[in-house]
Amino acid sequence: MPENEGSASMFETVKNHEERITILEKNDKELKENFNKLSNQILTLESQNTKLENTLLNDNRDTRQTMKDQAEKMFALVENAMGYQNSKSTQDHELKMLKLNTWSTVFLKFAGAIGALGSAGGLIYLVAQHFLSN
Secondary structure (H helix, E strand, C coil): CCHHHHHHHHHHHHHHHHHHHHHHHHHHHHHHHHHHHHHHHHHHHCCCCCCHHHHHHHHHHHHHHHHHHHHHHHHHHHHHHHHHHHHHHHHHHHHHHHHHHHHHHHHHHHHHHHHHHHHHHHHHHHHHHHHHHC
């Protein structure tokens, strides 16, 4: 009987090892499947990350271009406004000079007409003194 006991015990040990090997192989297979799933998920995330980076770079480039275009438009607008102000001040100055020239011409013609009448010197003196004293 002792031989039978040894063989039964050996058979149980082999059977136990076979069950353990089967469980380990099953676990190994599950681990490999999980590893493959995780690897695929990582590849997907890397791909999505690359797409996101490209999108951000393109949007950033577009935003910078838009801001640059707007700044150029604003600069042109300010430049035109400054040009308008410069031309307006030039026109105002020319208008003042024209008015002064017109009044001096009228005054000189009036003085010349009075001078032609003979007593222009005294009359011009009185008119000039009147305006200068007030």
